[in-house]
Amino acid sequence: MLSITFSFPDAKSYSHYAVKIKKPADKNDFEEMFIDSASDYDEDPFEVFCYIDDESIVSVDLNGSNIKIDSSLKRYRTDHSGELDYNPSLPKRANNANVLKKTSSFFVSKTFIWNDVDVFDPNNVVVITLKDQSGLMFFGGVKYDDREADDESDPDESGCFENDYIFFYHPDQKWKSECL
Secondary structure: OEEEEEEEOOEEEEEEEEEEOOOOOOHHHHHHHHHHOHHHHOOOOOEEEEEOOOOOEEEEEEOOEEEOOOOEHHHOEEEEEEEEOOOOOOOOOOOEEEEEEEEEEEEEEEEEEEOOOOOOOHHHEEEEEEEEOOOOEEEEEEEEOOEEOOEEOOOEEEEEEEEEEEEEEOOOOOOHHHOO
């Protein structure tokens, strides 16, 4: 059994929310109210993006034994598979907001397992990369010997968490200050 673990010092998870805006509302008051009550909306993020940088590392276990390897992620072949825009669309009508919650975490690891592999060849590892809309490269997965893993772990996140909220409004949205 082959187990490859990737560890990243920088990751961001994203969640989308659709929220009704009660009229009349002030934009700043609405955003502050949402952030203050954000725990009411908490759910699992739709995606965790692990950004690839010089501190991203790889470790390998084969049949329960750690294999000594070059732990630099940049040592492995990559396959750039595409781009991803994690921003939500604009709401279909006024008095609704789509909110993107971006949570930054430090040190995220994810493990991939191939059940019937008994020999490790680093030349058979292909790291799949994607690019976000700001041009940063992030981890999209891994293949070994042109095969996807038989199993993979959920991301294991640790460290400091920091939330940021980005609000998307319909172009016809009117705020209390505009209606006076």
